[in-house]
Each structure stands twice: as structure tokens, then as C-alpha cells.
Amino acid sequence: MAQPRHIEYGLTDEDVLAMYRTMLLARKIDERQWLLNRSGKIPFVISCQGQEAAQVGAAFALDRSKDYALPYYRDMGVVLAFGMTTRELMMSAFAKAEDPNSGGRQMPGHFGQRRNRIVTGSSPVTTQVPHAVGIALSGKMKGEDFVSFVTFGEGSSNQGDFHEGANFAGVHDLPVIFMCENNKYAISVPVEKQLACEKVSDRAIGYGMPGYTVDGNDPLEVYKVVKKAVDRARRGEGPTLVETVSYRFTAHSSDDDDRVYRAPEEVKEAKSNDPLITFGAYLKENGVLTNEVEEQINKEIQNEVNEATDAAEAAAYANPEDALKYVYKEEGGRP
Numbered sequence: 122m123a124q125p126r127h128i129e130y131g132l133t134d135e136d137v138l139a140m141y142r143t144m145l146l147a148r149k150i151d152e153r154q155w156l157l158n159r160s161g162k163i164p165f166v167i168s169c170q171g172q173e174a175a176q177v178g179a180a181f182a183l184d185r186s187k188d189y190a191l192p193y194y195r196d197m198g199v200v201l202a203f204g205m206t207t208r209e210l211m212m213s214a215f216a217k218a219e220d221p222n223s224g225g226r227q228m229p230g231h232f233g234q235r236r237n238r239i240v241t242g243s244s245p246v247t248t249q250v251p252h253a254v255g256i257a258l259s260g261k262m263k264g265e266d267f268v269s270f271v272t273f274g275e276g277s278s279n280q281g282d283f284h285e286g287a288n289f290a291g292v293h294d295l296p297v298i299f300m301c302e303n304n305k306y307a308i309s310v311p312v313e314k315q316l317a318c319e320k321v322s323d324r325a326i327g328y329g330m331p332g333y334t335v336d337g338n339d340p341l342e343v344y345k346v347v348k349k350a351v352d353r354a355r356r357g358e359g360p361t362l363v364e365t366v367s368y369r370f371t372a373h374s375s376d377d378d379d380r381v382y383r384a385p386e387e388v389k390e391a392k393s394n395d396p397l398i399t400f401g402a403y404l405k406e407n408g409v410l411t412n413e414v415e416e417q418i419n420k421e422i423q424n425e426v427n428e429a430t431d432a433a434e435a436a437a438y439a440n441p442e443d444a445l446k447y448v449y450k451e452e453g454g455r456p
Contacts, residue, residue, distance in 0.1 A: 125407040130345050132181075134409045140181055140340055141404055142418055144173040144397055147198040149422050150207055153430060154214050154229070158375045162434065163214045167230045168371040169197040172302055174396035175365035176272075177202055178343030179300055182351055183270055189256050191240045191249040191271040194230030195302065199272065204237040207425050211433035218439040224446070225439045247277040250286035250299070257295040257360075268354045270298045275364075276307025278321045284328075287362065291328035296354035298347060299362045302337065304369035309382040325362040337365030338396040341403075367396070 127137045151170050157163045169176065176198030180190070185203050192199045197210065209221045216225040222233045222241065233241025240256065242249045253271035260267050277283060278301050290297045301321045305312050318324065325332025331353075335346045343365055350361035368391035372379040379388075404410035 126341050126403075127407075127409075130341060130348070132341075132344065136181065137341075137404060138409055138414075140177050140344075141397075141400055141410065142422070143177045143180075143201050144198060144340065144400065145418065146207065146422050146425070147173045147176070147201055148397060149426050150210055150429075151197060153426050154211075155371070155375065157214065157430070163229075164216070165228050166214070166375040167194050167228075168369070168374070169195045171368050171370035171391065171395070172304055172337065172365075173198045174340040174400060175300075175302055175337035175343050175367055178340030179270070179272075179298075179347040179363075179365075181340075182344045182347035183268060183298075184351075185237075187238070187266065188268045188270060188351075189238045189240060189253070191242065191253040191256075191269065192232050193242060193246070193249060193272045193274060193277070193302070194232075195274075195304075196232065196272055200232045200234070200237075200239055203234075203239055205232070205234055205239065207429040208432055209234075211426075211429040212436060215433040215436065216438070217433055217436040218443075219433075219436055224443065226444075247273055247280040247282035249273065250277075250282045251289075253297055253299075254286040254290045254295060257290065257297045258293060261293070261295055266355065268296045268298060268351050270300065272300045272302055274307060275301055275303040275305075275312055275321050276310065276315060277301075278324070279307075279315060287324070287328040287330070287360070290360040291330050294357065294359035296357075297360040298350045298354065299360060300347065301362070301364045303364050303366045304337075305366075306369055306373070306379075306383070308373045308377065309379075311382075320364060322362055322364040328360075328362075330360045330362055332362040332364070334364040334366060337367030338394055338399060340396065340400055368394075370395075 147169050151168050154166045158166045176196050180199045180202030190203050213220040213222050214229050222231050232239050253269045257269040320334045322332035322334040333346045335342050
């Protein structure tokens with residue numbers, strides 16, 4: 122009898138159950154944030170729904186004790202896997218002083234946390250790509266053993282930052298994993314109007330690196346391909362471009378109305394391949410997840426999200442006089 126795929130890929134039952142829980146937690150936080158936004162309690166949501174499998178599968182392929190993550194704004198699954206908490210994500214959504222990303226100064230999705238090596242991003246898309254390349258260059262020059270992992274959407278793969286970063290990484294054989302989360306739409310622009318080539322991964326050859334396109338709804342396949350890229354980078358063989366193909370279940374953000382550019386039937390069809398459902402079914406087929414365990418995980422996550430919501434809603438906002446804190450150097454050294 123053939124081994125389950127996760128065992129074949131070097132993952133234990135505990136590993137894949139943790140992957141499932143992280144995916145589900147990301148979904149439940151996201152769903153709660155939409156409810157909070159629609160009730161007027163938080164100002165903005167930019168969603169991860171439909172992309173959790175790619176995010177979590179990739180994060181589990183990295184060494185989260187030493188590698189660096191430069192996530193893009195949808196990557197709730199990545200930052201949860203790297204150690205950010207539900208409470209911290211809710212503090213960010215409510216723009217409270219305890220927000221670890223910016224102390225309540227930036228919109229949600231600007232992830233950044235020094236202790237977990239999550240490097241902060243900016244609102245202009247794709248700026249994280251050359252940053253990831255620079256971090257990898259620094260590591261190579263210092264002889265340090267880490268991989269730099271950066272994500273972006275397929276729309277961002279058309280930006281100059283991506284092309285310059287990929288070219289530099291290829292020329293210098295840097296330990297960078299470029300992961301494009303192709304969710305079919307750059308806000309309202311469908312992928313067929315964004316790319317002249319068939320796949321984002323087709324661009325890899327131009328920068329002297331391997332490129333792979335993988336089913337972004339299958340966390341195990343994403344894990345397998347990213348792990349191969351990570352191992353390659355650690356051997357000093359240079360960067361890899363990975364394209365994960367999934368679908369964005371929600372509008373681009375809470376300020377967008379996706380009904381004007383895509384049909385409800387298209388969204389419904391995509392949701393029939395929801396990675397939480399398909400991965401859950403895989404785990405049940407292989408005896409990793411039972412109905413009882415599933416119920417327990419759901420209850421734990423529900424409690425966790427409720428407690429984080431209550432804590433964030435009750436937390437204090439930053440003091441007005443702190444508006445310039447961390448912007449300018451303060452008396453006595455580091456801010």
C-alpha cells in the first residue's frame with residue numbers, strides 16, 4: 122500500500138494537522154475581520170481567503186527559526202505560521218497601540234515583526250522583492266545560513282521591482298525563494314490581460330533560475346516544491362521562482378466591489394475547490410483528522426478569535442504624541 126503523500130514528502134501526521142489548523146485559523150480570523158468591517162468597527166480588510174493553502178504549505182517548508190519572510194498583504198497564513206498571534210493580528214485590524222506591525226499607524230496587511238523575522242512591507246506593491254534580495258545578499262556575504270522568502274501577487278510580477286530583484290538574485294546566486302500567489306486578478310484585471318506569457322513561472326528562465334507552477338489549493342504540493350527550492354538555496358545554487366495558482370474568494374479588499382468585473386458563478390465554482398475542504402478531506406481519508414478532532418479544533422479557534430477580538434476592541438489606541446515615534450532617532454540611541 123502506497124504511503125500518504127505527506128509521509129512521502131517527509132511530513133508527520135502532527136505536521137499536516139498543524140498545517141490544517143493554521144489554514145483554518147487564518148480563514149476564521151479573516152471572516153471575523155469582514156464582519157467587524159461591515160459593522161463599522163474596523164476600517165479595512167484585505168483578504169487571504171482562498172490562498173491559505175499556498176501560504177501555509179510554503180511556510181512549513183521553511184526553517185521558521187532562522188529564515189526570513191517578506192510577505193505581501195494577503196499573507197495571514199504565512200505570518201501565523203511564522204509566529205504572529207491572533208491577538209496581534211486583531212490589534213492591527215483595530216489599529217491599536219499593541220499592533221506589532223506599526224503600533225496602529227498602518228493599514229492591516231503591513232506585516233512586520235522583528236522577533237519572528239517577518240520583514241515589514243510598504244503600501245506600494247512589490248517593494249518587498251528587492252528587500253528580500255538584499256537580505257539574501259547580506260546573508261551570503263556574511264556566510265550566514267538562512268533563506269529569504271518573498272511573496273507577491275501575479276499583478277506584482279509585472280512591476281520593475283520584481284524583474285530587477287529576480288535578475289540580481291539570479292546573477293549572484295542568492296538564496297531567495299520568489300513565490301507568486303496567482304489568484305487570477307490584479308484588483309479588477311484578469312490574469313489573461315496581465316501576462317503575455319502563459320505562466321508567471323515562464324519568466325524564470327530569463328533570470329537564470331528554475332521556475333515551477335503548482336496547484337495553490339494543495340498545501341502538500343506547494344510544500345514539496347518550496348522545500349525543493351529551499352534545499353537548493355541552502356546548497357548555494359541560487360534562487361527559485363514558484364507560482365501557486367489559486368483563486369481570490371473575496372473582493373480585492375473591503376473597499377472593492379468585485380461584482381462589476383467577475384460573475385458570481387465564477388466565484389461559486391472556485392469555492393467548490395476550497396482548499397480547507399479538500400485538505401480536510403485528505404486528512405480524514407488518511408486517518409489524521411477525525412470528526413471529533415475537527416470539532417475540537419473549530420471550538421479552540423472560535424474561542425481564540427473571540428478572545429482576540431474582545432481584547433483588541435478594548436485595547437488602547439496609541440497616544441497622539443507618539444505619531445512620530447520610530448520615525449526619527451530618539452535621544453539615547455535606538456527608538
